[in-house]
Amino acid sequence: MAPGGFASRGTHMAAMPGHRPPYLPPASSQIASRPPGPRPAPSLEDDPLSNADSPLFQPTKVGAIELANRIAMAPLTRSRAGAGDVPRPMAVTYYAQRASAGLIISEATQVSATAKGYAWTPGVFTDAQVEGWRPVTEAVHAKGGKIVAQLWHVGRISHPSLQPGNALPVAPSAITPKGQAFTETGFQPHPQPRALEVDEIRQVVADFAHAAAMARKAGFDGVEIHGANGYLIDQFLRDGSNHRTDEYGGSIQNRSRFLLEVVEAVTQAIGADRTGLRLSPVTPANDASDSNPAPLFRYAVEQLNRFNLAFLHMVEGATGGPRDIVPDFDFTALRRAFHGPYIANNGYDFAMADAAIREGRADLIAFGRPFIANPDLVERLKTGAPLAQPDRETLYGGGEHGYTDYPALAA
Ligand code: 8OZ
Numbered sequence: 001m002a003p004g005g006f007a008s009r010g011t012h013m014a015a016m017p018g019h020r021p022p023y024l025p026p027a028s029s030q031i032a033s034r035p036p037g038p039r040p041a042p043s044l045e046d047d048p049l050s051n052a053d054s055p056l057f058q059p060t061k062v063g064a065i066e067l068a069n070r071i072a073m074a075p076l077t078r079s080r081a082g083a084g085d086v087p088r089p090m091a092v093t094y095y096a097q098r099a100s101a102g103l104i105i106s107e108a109t110q111v112s113a114t115a116k117g118y119a120w121t122p123g124v125f126t127d128a129q130v131e132g133w134r135p136v137t138e139a140v141h142a143k144g145g146k147i148v149a150q151l152w153h154v155g156r157i158s159h160p161s162l163q164p165g166n167a168l169p170v171a172p173s174a175i176t177p178k179g180q181a182f183t184e185t186g187f188q189p190h191p192q193p194r195a196l197e198v199d200e201i202r203q204v205v206a207d208f209a210h211a212a213a214m215a216r217k218a219g220f221d222g223v224e225i226h227g228a229n230g231y232l233i234d235q236f237l238r239d240g241s242n243h244r245t246d247e248y249g250g251s252i253q254n255r256s257r258f259l260l261e262v263v264e265a266v267t268q269a270i271g272a273d274r275t276g277l278r279l280s281p282v283t284p285a286n287d288a289s290d291s292n293p294a295p296l297f298r299y300a301v302e303q304l305n306r307f308n309l310a311f312l313h314m315v316e317g318a319t320g321g322p323r324d325i326v327p328d329f330d331f332t333a334l335r336r337a338f339h340g341p342y343i344a345n346n347g348y349d350f351a352m353a354d355a356a357i358r359e360g361r362a363d364l365i366a367f368g369r370p371f372i373a374n375p376d377l378v379e380r381l382k383t384g385a386p387l388a389q390p391d392r393e394t395l396y397g398g399g400e401h402g403y404t405d406y407p408a409l410a411a
Contacts, residue, residue, distance in 0.1 A: 051354075052382045054358075055354070056070050056354055056365065059102075060102070060363065060364065062103065062310045062363075063274055063308075063309070063310025063341075064271065064273035064274055065148075065221045065273075066146070068100075068144060069378060070365065071365060071366075071367060071381070072101060072102060072104070072313075072343055072345075072366035073101040073368075073371045074366040075105045075108050075224070075226070075278070076369075076372060077108055077396065078107055078395070078396065078403060079118060079119055079120040079121055080120060080399070081121060081123075081132075082120075082132075085123040085129060086122065086123075086126075086129050087122045087132040087133055087136060088132070089135070090399065090404055092135045092139045093139075095139065095140050095147065096140060097375035098145075098375050099139070099145030099147075100143070100144075100145065100379065102146070103147070103364065104145060104146065105147075105148055105224050106148065107122065108226055109122050109123060109150055109151060109211075109215075110122070110152055110153070110154075110211075111123075111124070111125055111152065111153055111204075111207045112210075114164060114167070114169075114170060115152060115154060115207065116154065116158065117169070117181060117231075118154075118162070118181070118182045118396075119162070119182055119183055121152075123211075124151070124211050124214050124215050124218060125207065125211050125214055126214075129218075130218040131218075133149070133215075133219070133220070136218075141219070148220055148223050148224050148274075148276060149220045150223070150224045151208055151215070151224065151226060151266070153207070153208070153226075154169070154231050154232060155169065155170060155193070155231055155241075156170070156176075156177050156190060156193035156232075157169070157179075157181070157190065157231055157286045158181055158190070159190065160191065161181075161183045162181065168191060168192070168193055169190070169191070169194070170194055170200070170204075170232075171193035171196065171232070172195065172232075172248065173243040173244055174193055174194060175193070175240075175243065176190060176191065176192040176193070177193075177230070177286060177287035179287055195244070198247075201261075205258070206265065208225065208262045209266055209268065209269040212269045212270045212275070213270060215270075221274065222270065222274030222275060222276065222310055224276040224277065224278055224311075224313060225262060225275065225278070227262075227278055228280035228315050228319070229283055229285040229288070229315070229319050230284075230285045231286065232258075236255055236256075237255050237290070237296060237297075238255070238293070238296070239255065239291050240287070240288065240289030240290060240291075241289075242255050252296050253299065255296065256299060256300045259300060260300075263307055272307045272309055273308070274310055275309055276313055277304065277311075277313065278313040278314075279297065279301075279312065280315035281293045281296075281314075281334070282317060282318070282325055282329050283315055283317070283318050284318055293329065297334060298334065301337045302337055305338065308339075309340055312340060312342055313345060314345060316344060316345065317346050317347070320346070320347075320368070323346055335361060341363040341364065342362050342363050342364075344356055344361065345365070345366035345367075348365050350384075353367075353381075369390060370387055372390040372406070373387070373389055373390040373406045374406065375407075375408050376408035380409065390402070390406075
């Protein structure tokens with residue numbers, strides 16, 4: 001094993017360094033569905049306290065996509081793609097096992113070769129990648145599920161060993177992020193990235209549109225544009241990573257330009273009713289920071305309204321960490337400002353999710369980590385069954401173990 005505890009392919013890595021705090025809760029964490037004590041009589045019809053009565057389990061629609069319930073599987077990087085960044089057959093099993101989610105959002109998926117920043121993550125821009133994804137989307141559909149592809153460009157969160165021709169990663173500005181890249185040979189510091197030229201920005205926008213069209217060819221019901229967690233779109237949005245002095249930097253309007261151009265190109269390619277977006281206004285993941293996020297994200301969301309997107313997916317707080325990292329940040333104001341379906345995410349349990357839907361604070365709830373070890377999460381939430389905890393050692397990299405071998409509860 002290399003210094004720093006990194007394990008190469010075939011074994012596993014426990015936690016990626018760019019994300020503080022880590023994406024896993026302590027092992028003691030539980031999803032509580034109701035207070036302890038005797039359960040009332042198990043009548044699904046008249047028991048007002050039954051989890052099964054929750055609006056979480058009611059069908060809904062996001063844009064053109066009809067969903068069996070209001071539970072989304074959040075995007076989860078698992079680093080198990082094969083050569084050419086093509087999903088391997090075990091991904092078919094993994095996603096099909098989780099098809100009872102109303103909506104599956106795929107793991108983050110490169111829109112181009114330069115979009116890559118982690119070992120063994122898949123793409124959706126070549127014909128071979130489309131062929132690798134097709135059996136995944138078919139298997140999810142055969143089980144009545146829906147699945148969108150999360151379209152990803154990492155920007156500066158990368159390393160030359162993951163880039164074509166060992167080139168430097170690209171970014172809005174040549175500002176080195178703190179943290180280390182997860183490469184095929186171990187963790188390595190992120191280098192200073194190269195600032196994109198304006199004509200290159202146009203190409204990246206076109207790459208998102210191309211990947212969206214390829215995702216539809218692969219049978220995905222739509223896409224989620226990854227605008228969160230300190231990757232390229234978020235690097236443009238936030239002033240800690242964007243020091244440009246041209247039309248893509250400076251004012252809130254200018255820093256939002258790249259996001260809005262990507263949204264416009266993708267919606268033109270596949271339709272706004274099949275296009276969603278994920279944002280994370282206050283997360284510190286991947287060294288993301290902004291001096292004044294409230295007006296920035298207010299402006300971005302107001303501008304998004306002109307597209308009629310299928311959904312807006314919000315990471316509320318620090319990704320995989322505290323929800324109140326910026327205690328006075330008002331997510332309900334953003335939810336109200338957005339005129340479309342709102343997917344809330346980050347640390348929800350059944351009770352929080354049920355209350356958020358009932359009180360109109362969200363239309364869907366995305367669960368991430370709980371889906372790793374609970375392929376039948378929807379059923380477990382419905383029945384109040386206990387949740388299995390994921391094994392940290394098998395989160396990223398490796399094979400079927402810790403991926404497709406978490407069992408559903410016996411019927
Ligand atoms: C965990 C590990 C690697 C990547 C994100 C795509 O934060 C990710 C990611 C998460 O959005």
